[in-house]
Amino acid sequence: MTHYSKPLARLVEELQKLPGIGPKSxxxxxxxxxxMPLNEVQKFTxxxxxxxxxxxxxxxxxxxxSENPCExxxxxxxxxxxxxxVAETKDLIALERTREYKGSYHVLQGLISPxxxxxxxxxxxxxxxxxxxxxxxxxxxxxxxxxxxxEATSMYLTKLIKPLGVKVSRIAFGLPMGADxxxxxxxxxxxxxxxxxEV
Amino acid sequence: xxxxxxxxxxxxxxxxxxxxxxxxxxxxxxxxxRCVAKGVKKTKSSLGARMQCLTAxxxxxxxxxxxxxxxxxxxxxxxxxxxxxxxxxxxxxxCTELISHFGTEGDSNSAGIYDLxxxxxxxxxxxxxxxxxxxxxxxxxxxxxxxxxxxxxxxTCARCNKTEQKYKTYHFFCADTGGVVCSExxxxxxxxxxxDNRHIKLFKDALNYDFPFESEYFDKNLLFSSFxxxxxxxxxxxxxxxxxxxxxxxxx
Numbered sequence: 001m002t003h004y005s006k007p008l009a010r011l012v013e014e015l016q017k018l019p020g021i022g023p024k025s026x027x028x029x030x031x032x033x034x035x036m037p038l039n040e041v042q043k044f045t046x047x048x049x050x051x052x053x054x055x056x057x058x059x060x061x062x063x064x065x066s067e068n069p070c071e072x073x074x075x076x077x078x079x080x081x082x083x084x085x086v087a088e089t090k091d092l093i094a095l096e097r098t099r100e101y102k103g104s105y106h107v108l109q110g111l112i113s114p115x116x117x118x119x120x121x122x123x124x125x126x127x128x129x130x131x132x133x134x135x136x137x138x139x140x141x142x143x144x145x146x147x148x149x150x151e152a153t154s155m156y157l158t159k160l161i162k163p164l165g166v167k168v169s170r171i172a173f174g175l176p177m178g179a180d181x182x183x184x185x186x187x188x189x190x191x192x193x194x195x196x197x198e199v
Numbered sequence: 200x201x202x203x204x205x206x207x208x209x210x211x212x213x214x215x216x217x218x219x220x221x222x223x224x225x226x227x228x229x230x231x232x233r234c235v236a237k238g239v240k241k242t243k244s245s246l247g248a249r250m251q252c253l254t255a256x257x258x259x260x261x262x263x264x265x266x267x268x269x270x271x272x273x274x275x276x277x278x279x280x281x282x283x284x285x286x287x288x289x290x291x292x293x294c295t296e297l298i299s300h301f302g303t304e305g306d307s308n309s310a311g312i313y314d315l316x317x318x319x320x321x322x323x324x325x326x327x328x329x330x331x332x333x334x335x336x337x338x339x340x341x342x343x344x345x346x347x348x349x350x351x352x353x354x355t356c357a358r359c360n361k362t363e364q365k366y367k368t369y370h371f372f373c374a375d376t377g378g379v380v381c382s383e384x385x386x387x388x389x390x391x392x393x394x395d396n397r398h399i400k401l402f403k404d405a406l407n408y409d410f411p412f413e414s415e416y417f418d419k420n421l422l423f424s425s426f427x428x429x430x431x432x433x434x435x436x437x438x439x440x441x442x443x444x445x446x447x448x449x450x451x
Contacts, residue, residue: 112446114289114296114442115443119449151283151288152288152450155284155288156450179242184245185248185249186277
């Protein structure tokens, strides 16, 4: 980075640390930031700092929130007897967008991944069992990705939770709305048939 | 843009940008290949399920400047039963990790290794008991070692190349030298395991048969000790530490 002046080189270097940002994109962003009015840049940096300082993990469900416990955990209208288990906060947000689910959540902060060496001890599974012990839980809904990691985590949790006498269910898999049956792959169709229901 | 067709099994994937993935696959024609699967994370992507790990596909791939791009994928086998059982899944991922560690690009033995991996996943998905699954994994490790040029020595001492004089059979396996060692060489060897005639017979039969046909092969202790011997043997030949064995112990 010898051709950049020192502060610009530092900015490019820092931007490159963001996921999916290579040297070329970092350079484009750096030049864009330099062309922005100073108050806009100030707002931008303030937003980053404020988010970093105020957003914490909820001590109950491990959702990212500025409150602790989070807004969902303190909401009295929600059914606390049902816990929906998700891998990341972004999955929780996706479910919240549906406005269909009115129970509580538990964010695992990842999925079991044997190939990456991520074990159950690296996730918030111990805390989930604390909740199962201390709270009156009737049902656990597993809303994990239909990937190898998601399957492994679901099977592991089911193996541990089922003996406790708590109902365990998993979100349905099948065709997305508006999709064409003819283009669907074999595995998705097989899962859709498996999870069919009477109408 | 030039294209090529190949049969490949998905080993692992890395996220790329918003909805793309870099797929690491083992192909029958070219060994390890790395390709970009575009838009695969979107719900409507036709590649979605086909780009899951432990899935075999017939692929049409476009040559790219850096990474090739998956254009079409026709599913050959999705090994569904492997993915719905935690024991089967853990052992299959162990096989996958071995292939990604030892597989190379443009491997001259790629057809044999691909067929071996396909056969192993197929057998694991059909088998019902843990013993049968262990047999499939043992056969996979022994055959893979053969393809890689590390075939396990079971006839003569792996150190002195002589036959055992003192006893009727070999009583030690040296993971370091890669085979049975005689009672004299045992003292000079490191990483040795005690074995008996049953281990040697099991290794020889596992190389020839894809099903544990004798009742003694359903002995869990014998299978687990054989698995651990070969695990050490393989680990010593890998330049990176294997991650899945620890998880197998935890999950299965």
